[in-house]
Amino acid sequence: MPLPSERARNIAQVLIEALPYIQRFRGKTMVVKYGGNAMVEAALQQGFAQDLVLMKLVGINPVVVHGGGPQIGRLLQRLGKDSEFVQGMRVTDSETMDVVEMVLGGLVNKEIVNLINRQGGSAVGLSGKDGDLIRARKLMLRRDASELLAPEMIDLGHVGEVESIDVSVVNMLVQGDFIPVIAPIGVGEDGFSYNINADLVAGKVAEILGAEKLVLLTNAAGLLDADGALISELDVGRVAELIEQGTIHGGMLPKIRCAIEAVQSGVISAHILDGRVEHALLLDLFTDEGIGTLIRRR
């Protein structure tokens, strides 16, 4: 009988290395936040979808929450509308809210659903309005007290924060072997739509589902320090100082905040990963190679 080729032996080796991870994560929920900045090349997008399908097949329950900030920005630009960001949040007037809802709930959501389904998975797209999944309230940001003597609240228009999450529809889909794909649009008591930063939604969904992991895929190697070096495990005690120095700013602010809140509320670990690395999800889940930044409860 001919001996198996080196390639075949390598495949067997890789699968065996993944075995303890598959055993550990089987039956567990992983919330994956797919950032608009990570949705770059077609090959990477396809790899992302393949990773999710594989996760599902080995018994892990992935739940996707997606962003789409750059995609919203591009359509607004075509419509001749500028966007302003305050502490990583897009100031959202009612016209902008319509565009946000069309882009996130429509284009981006269905593109991700389609990507997963083309790889043999069964994904179903939802916005926070479906099944009353995400109840929102208006977000009022506090301007940094150090800038002013009296604290001032900043009104960002239709920007919301999560008031409550009803995961019934998500659980139903997971039990039916579907991969839920959630757009971060919430609905207020007033019936209005709210634009919620996708990191914040992912953190809350992970918390309520009692997820094992929250994975945030973005376009940076992870959290970088002031010299641009990767912080592979975040010491939560350093965060205030890093924000004060301006080392954590813009879109990284909500990411870090939601990751810390999630681990403090029962999620075992949160990971900020570089979505520009092919199969970043599989590398993180099934190998010992620590990529990105890990945040866990002390």
Ligand SMILES: Nc1ncnc2c1ncn2[C@@H]1O[C@H](COP(=O)(O)OP(=O)(O)O)[C@@H](O)[C@H]1O
């Ligand atoms: N300390 C930091 N380390 C890494 N990225 C940072 C840091 N501070 C700010 N950022 C910015 O945060 C961005 C990621 O957030 P964001 O643009 O909202 O991405 P996403 O669409 O994935 O949510 C990075 O591209 C980077 O410009």
Ligand SMILES: CC(=O)N[C@@H](CCC(=O)OP(=O)(O)O)C(=O)O
């Ligand atoms: C309030 C707020 O800023 N909402 C975001 C929602 C999309 C998002 O979070 O997209 P990324 O994950 O790709 O950044 C926005 O309007 O851009």
